Structures are given as C-alpha cells and as structure tokens.
Amino acid sequence: MPARARLALAIALVLASPLAARAQAPGLTAVAIGADLATGAGGTTKLTLTLSKAVEARAFVMERPDRVVIDLAEVNFQLGPEAGRKREGLVSSFRYGLFAPGRSRIVVDLAQAATVGRIETVTRAKDGAVLLSIEFQRADRDAFRRAAVASDPMPAARKAAAVPEASDTRPLIMVDAGHGGIDPGAIASTGVFEKDIVFGFAQALVSRLESSGRYRVRMTRDRDVFVPLSDRVRLAREANADLFVSIHADSISSAPQVRGATIYTGSERATDAESAKLADRENKADAAAGTETQAGPAQVADILQELTLRETRSFSSGFAKGLRAHLSPVMEMSPKPHREAGFVVLRSPDVPSVLVELGYLSSKRDLDLLQSETWRSEVTGGMAKAIDAFFGNRTTLTRPDALKRSAAIAPVSP
Missing domain, CATH: 3.40.630.40 (Zn-dependent exopeptidases)
Incomplete structure (x- = not known):
C-alpha cells in the first residue's frame, strides 16, 4: 500500500466518528499520524504534529551536537518511513519514539543554532485532529549557548532492577x-x-x-x-x-x-x-x-x-x-x-x-x-x-x- 494511502487510512481509523471521541478519552494514548516541517517568515522553521488528542509538550535545547529535545506524554507514532529524514530550514532531521514508560521524545537535529519559539496547540475543525506546532528561531551561538545552559531536562526514568530470588542459585x-x-x-x-x-x-x-x-x-x-x-x-x-x-x-x-x-x-x-x-x-x-x-x-x-x-x-x-x-x-x-x-x-x-x-x-x-x-x-x-x-x-x-x-x-x- 502506498505511503499516502496508509496515512489516509490511519487518519480515517483514528479520527473518524465514533473513534475520534474515544481517542479524546483521558486514559487513551495519543496517536501521531503526521509530522510536517515548514519554513516561515524571518527564517523560522515549524514542526507540526497531527495528533488524535492534545498532549503537553516541553522543549529545550542541547549543545554538542546542537539539537532541540521535545518531551511529550506517551505518543503512538504512526508515521511514514521517511518521516524525519528530510532537511527543511533550520532542521536537518528529527527522530522520535518512546523515551521511558509513559513518556515520548522527539529529538530535532539542527542545521544551525536555533532556539524554541512558540508552542501552540489547535484543534482542526473539519475532523477534530489536534495540531501541535513547535517553532524554531535562528539564534547566534552565544544566545544558543545561554539557552542550553538554562535548560533543565527531566532525568530519564530509571527502570528498577529485578531482584533475583534468594533461593534460586541458577546463573x-x-x-x-x-x-x-x-x-x-x-x-x-x-x-x-x-x-x-x-x-x-x-x-x-x-x-x-x-x-x-x-x-x-x-x-x-x-x-x-x-x-x-x-x-x-x-x-x-x-x-x-x-x-x-x-x-x-x-x-x-x-x-x-x-x-x-x-x-x-x-x-x-x-x-x-x-x-x-x-x-x-x-x-x-x-x-x-x-x-x-x-x-x-x-x-x-x-x-x-x-x-x-x-x-x-x-x-x-x-x-x-x-x-x-x-x-x-x-x-x-x-x-x-x-x-x-x-x-x-x-x-x-x-x-x-x-x-x-x-x-x-x-x-x-x-x-x-x-x-x-x-x-x-x-x-x-x-x-x-x-x-x-x-x-x-x-x-x-x-x-x-x-x-x-x-x-x-x-x-x-x-
């Protein structure tokens, strides 16, 4: 099945009534069915996710290498195989996935130093899809370095080690x-x-x-x-x-x-x-x-x-x-x-x-x-x-x- 047809089918399954209403339920994981990059005025670049429900996003920058990290609640990414590989404006590529239980992450590799601008969430009237947009703004090296130092990313969740049974001597x-x-x-x-x-x-x-x-x-x-x-x-x-x-x-x-x-x-x-x-x-x-x-x-x-x-x-x-x-x-x-x-x-x-x-x-x-x-x-x-x-x-x-x-x-x- 062509990628465009798969995407259309995913949109239909996730957003069509009555599934769209169920997708908005508090206990269900948000589904991402689209991720688009676009260059805007003033040299800005915007990453827009198409989601089945709203999620909170927190973004910060990191140096060596230069990148923007976007932390989200757990998201089920249903994107095409080419998603994230195309360079656009300030973004050279991005990747995504589960970062820890209950948390997802998007890492954006920057083509040049940039900071995070506006983060907006809007609901598309025609089908109820939620559009989450993160804007990147060109920055000089000093401004980028100050933003990186000011960032305070949450520590990764640590998985508890399984404690071996005391009576079990098997390797x-x-x-x-x-x-x-x-x-x-x-x-x-x-x-x-x-x-x-x-x-x-x-x-x-x-x-x-x-x-x-x-x-x-x-x-x-x-x-x-x-x-x-x-x-x-x-x-x-x-x-x-x-x-x-x-x-x-x-x-x-x-x-x-x-x-x-x-x-x-x-x-x-x-x-x-x-x-x-x-x-x-x-x-x-x-x-x-x-x-x-x-x-x-x-x-x-x-x-x-x-x-x-x-x-x-x-x-x-x-x-x-x-x-x-x-x-x-x-x-x-x-x-x-x-x-x-x-x-x-x-x-x-x-x-x-x-x-x-x-x-x-x-x-x-x-x-x-x-x-x-x-x-x-x-x-x-x-x-x-x-x-x-x-x-x-x-x-x-x-x-x-x-x-x-x-x-x-x-x-x-x-």
Missing part, C-alpha cells in the same frame, strides 16, 4: 537489546531499524535460555523503550548478573559487500581503528536520544578491585572465544571475529560482558538472514550452547564474593 543472564525507543540504531535501506531486529533476536534468545530451565534470564528492556547506556550496566550489576550479552547489528552504507558477525569484549584500547569508531558511535546513543551519558561504573581504586576487573575481563574473553566457536558453524563471521573496544555497556568491573554485532544491515544477504526465523533459531541455539559450555565449568560460578562485591561504586565519567 542469571542479562540480555541487552541495543538501542530502543527514540534511538533506532542503524537503519537499513529498506527502512528496517536495528532496534527492532535486535529486540526480536533478544526475545528469541531469552525464550531459548528459559526453556532449558538452567538459567534465570532478564532483559535490559522488554519493550521498544530507550534505556541509557549506564542504566544497562547498572541493571546487570544490581541484579548480580553472572553474564551480560548485548545484541547489536552494524551498518556500513559505503561498503555493502561487508558482512558477518563480530564479538566484542571491553578494553580501554581498541583492537583496531574500525572497532574504536564503532564503539564511539555506539557510545553516542544517549546523545542521539537527547540525554547525556551518565557516570559510568567504578574506577579501579585498589589492588583488590584491579584483580576483580582483570578476572572479569578474563571471563569475558573466555566466553567470547567459546561463543565464536559455537557460532562459526551456524553463521558468517567477520574476518576479525573477536575484537576489543571501549563500549560503555561493557564497562562493568564485576559482570563478564560481551557485545555481539550480528551482521550488517547494509548487506542485503545479512539483512535477509537477520529477518529469517530459521537463521535466528540456529544462531540462538549456538549462543545457548556457548552459554551452557561457559557455565558447565563450575569455576565460572565461583568468583569470590569478596571480589565480586569489591568494585567501588563511586561513579566516574566514561
């Missing part, structure tokens, strides 16, 4: 589906989002592990919601996880021939320049969602903590090698299948952690496989075997409590 595995909510991750030429690909894979891996009965399994996100990088690490540590597995998919639009999976473990020094660039890109996920990366895990402060970190990285490396061995027969691996880099999500000093790039969305072959149920079943099966082998050696479960609990919790900047 606890934290599965981390990368990106989510307002942060789509890589985007394939077909419009498929990395966040959706990896979430489906993570769910399949969780189901596979739970079905064995050998493990307790948690997810850093169980829906399409944004979770800050430091919170992903915090969730694993607070749950006293025995293993952290982060799932991602890469993209290199300039090299569609590149394909294959890569397993990463944490290190202050990257194995190569490509790994360093990837880690830097992934570590900017918080900024892409209109927030700043919070303080990271503990700084190594004494010899006991240094031993903990070394031991944890040894476990991580050992698991990565076993994972490579079990995945190689069932999936294409990159020329350098095990690498190291400074990913924020791999900085836990006391939880063995790996990040798996399943393949490249820029590769048609990889993209087809990433969306294949048969391929997913084979690969999650290989991962499950690697996890079984890792925990089959009971020494992986006997890290002294004094070591595991010894990592300092005083935060430092990543």
Whole structure:
C-alpha cells in the first residue's frame, strides 16, 4: 500500500466518528499520524504534529551536537518511513519514539543554532485532529549557548532492577537489546531499524535460555523503550548478573559487500581503528536520544578491585572465544571475529560482558538472514550452547564474593 494511502487510512481509523471521541478519552494514548516541517517568515522553521488528542509538550535545547529535545506524554507514532529524514530550514532531521514508560521524545537535529519559539496547540475543525506546532528561531551561538545552559531536562526514568530470588542459585543472564525507543540504531535501506531486529533476536534468545530451565534470564528492556547506556550496566550489576550479552547489528552504507558477525569484549584500547569508531558511535546513543551519558561504573581504586576487573575481563574473553566457536558453524563471521573496544555497556568491573554485532544491515544477504526465523533459531541455539559450555565449568560460578562485591561504586565519567 502506498505511503499516502496508509496515512489516509490511519487518519480515517483514528479520527473518524465514533473513534475520534474515544481517542479524546483521558486514559487513551495519543496517536501521531503526521509530522510536517515548514519554513516561515524571518527564517523560522515549524514542526507540526497531527495528533488524535492534545498532549503537553516541553522543549529545550542541547549543545554538542546542537539539537532541540521535545518531551511529550506517551505518543503512538504512526508515521511514514521517511518521516524525519528530510532537511527543511533550520532542521536537518528529527527522530522520535518512546523515551521511558509513559513518556515520548522527539529529538530535532539542527542545521544551525536555533532556539524554541512558540508552542501552540489547535484543534482542526473539519475532523477534530489536534495540531501541535513547535517553532524554531535562528539564534547566534552565544544566545544558543545561554539557552542550553538554562535548560533543565527531566532525568530519564530509571527502570528498577529485578531482584533475583534468594533461593534460586541458577546463573542469571542479562540480555541487552541495543538501542530502543527514540534511538533506532542503524537503519537499513529498506527502512528496517536495528532496534527492532535486535529486540526480536533478544526475545528469541531469552525464550531459548528459559526453556532449558538452567538459567534465570532478564532483559535490559522488554519493550521498544530507550534505556541509557549506564542504566544497562547498572541493571546487570544490581541484579548480580553472572553474564551480560548485548545484541547489536552494524551498518556500513559505503561498503555493502561487508558482512558477518563480530564479538566484542571491553578494553580501554581498541583492537583496531574500525572497532574504536564503532564503539564511539555506539557510545553516542544517549546523545542521539537527547540525554547525556551518565557516570559510568567504578574506577579501579585498589589492588583488590584491579584483580576483580582483570578476572572479569578474563571471563569475558573466555566466553567470547567459546561463543565464536559455537557460532562459526551456524553463521558468517567477520574476518576479525573477536575484537576489543571501549563500549560503555561493557564497562562493568564485576559482570563478564560481551557485545555481539550480528551482521550488517547494509548487506542485503545479512539483512535477509537477520529477518529469517530459521537463521535466528540456529544462531540462538549456538549462543545457548556457548552459554551452557561457559557455565558447565563450575569455576565460572565461583568468583569470590569478596571480589565480586569489591568494585567501588563511586561513579566516574566514561
């Protein structure tokens, strides 16, 4: 169905009587069925959302990179695949999604410094649609910087860690589906989002592990919601996880021939320049969602903590090698299948952690496989075997409590 026809159908379903009246009910989530940019007088640019009901909007600006962040009550975005990708006036692009339970966010990337002008809400008489307009005004650097300093964005909601049952001694595995909510991750030429690909894979891996009965399994996100990088690490540590597995998919639009999976473990020094660039890109996920990366895990402060970190990285490396061995027969691996880099999500000093790039969305072959149920079943099966082998050696479960609990919790900047 053409995009225009889909949009017309969405408008009809949401706004037609009697659904329009129900959409205005207090308990229902607002639906966004349109997002338009227009340049106005004096060089202003206006973003207008077409909604099924009114929502409050709060906007502020952030620097490095320059962007406007618009916080809303939860909105169900039913927009076309091209929404947000077209440059217009002061806006180079924008993205949107669920930022936290009950909250949505739009992040507008600015083509040049701008501040927020009027925010208006009007109801369209002909069909009852609500038009929410946010105006951006050109500003010089000093004015923009003052506006950014004056902004006081609300802190992101923090998801409570699941507390493991005291009587359950099975290993606890934290599965981390990368990106989510307002942060789509890589985007394939077909419009498929990395966040959706990896979430489906993570769910399949969780189901596979739970079905064995050998493990307790948690997810850093169980829906399409944004979770800050430091919170992903915090969730694993607070749950006293025995293993952290982060799932991602890469993209290199300039090299569609590149394909294959890569397993990463944490290190202050990257194995190569490509790994360093990837880690830097992934570590900017918080900024892409209109927030700043919070303080990271503990700084190594004494010899006991240094031993903990070394031991944890040894476990991580050992698991990565076993994972490579079990995945190689069932999936294409990159020329350098095990690498190291400074990913924020791999900085836990006391939880063995790996990040798996399943393949490249820029590769048609990889993209087809990433969306294949048969391929997913084979690969999650290989991962499950690697996890079984890792925990089959009971020494992986006997890290002294004094070591595991010894990592300092005083935060430092990543």
